[in-house]
Amino acid sequence: MTADHAKSSQAGSDRYSAPFPSPFSPNVAFCMGHVSEWGHGALHDQERALLSPQATHKRVEQFTLGRTLARQALGAFLPGQAPALCILRLECGRAPAWPEGFVGSITHAGPWGAAAVARNQQYSGVGVDLESVQPISQAFRRRLLRESEREGLADLEETMALVVVFSAKESVYKAIHPAGRIPLGFLDVETAFQPLGAGRGEFSWRLISDGGTGFPPGFSGRGVYQWRPGLVLTGTWILAEGKSEGERSTPAPNR
């Protein structure tokens, strides 16, 4: 774990401290937090207007949690400016519209939320996904995975393994979809998992079908998965053309 990862895991008080460190390199600002601490921040009026008038209290809390964590992550790059930044939506769908120069991703599951933000000079996409661990039906299992994908997760019991695969594919979708705008099914992405122990591992992924502009069949990437009882976090990133993880384009994010 890098020093930056350690900082990211310290978000919040001990009681609500993030259960996972950042799955990303220090060039990606990652912020994870609990709704009790981050779910009652201020929303901008235009953000509030994105919520349906019928939105439940839980949905308002989760939306607020995601936006608050996203602003916190943006603050690593734009100290002082982040509270004023409004994170609306792309024209089609629910994907967040990030400030000029940034890519990012938001997730929430149960009381937890997370956001990841990076400069678009270095990354063309990042995806983050949290999932509560719940049984997956046989019918959905068939739509979700190939048996080869299960093999890499042989150390995990069935439900946990399926949720890891599901989450990994959701994070890939989030990293690709805002730019690609072409619907992807779960079997359009092939994943391979490599456990590293201590509830953590790496995965690689490859598009089987066309993911849209810049994402032809065969396009591939990497990610990290982490799990603990009841909760899974995955993160993936797509480097901008010609960039490598080693190039640090900004000061390290501070949380």
Ligand SMILES: CC(C)(COP(=O)(O)OP(=O)(O)OC[C@H]1O[C@@H](n2cnc3c(N)ncnc32)[C@H](O)[C@@H]1OP(=O)(O)O)[C@@H](O)C(=O)NCCC(=O)NCCS
């Ligand atoms: C969009 C989707 C990925 C969201 O995942 P989820 O597990 O339901 O919910 P999460 O809490 O993790 O994420 C929700 C957040 O994702 C973001 N999001 C929504 N649509 C998005 C998209 N098309 N691209 C990127 N991010 C998106 C939003 O920020 C949303 O939160 P908000 O509405 O509060 O702003 C999922 O609902 C979906 O539509 N999946 C499509 C099918 C799929 O994943 N196929 C996999 C093929 S690889």
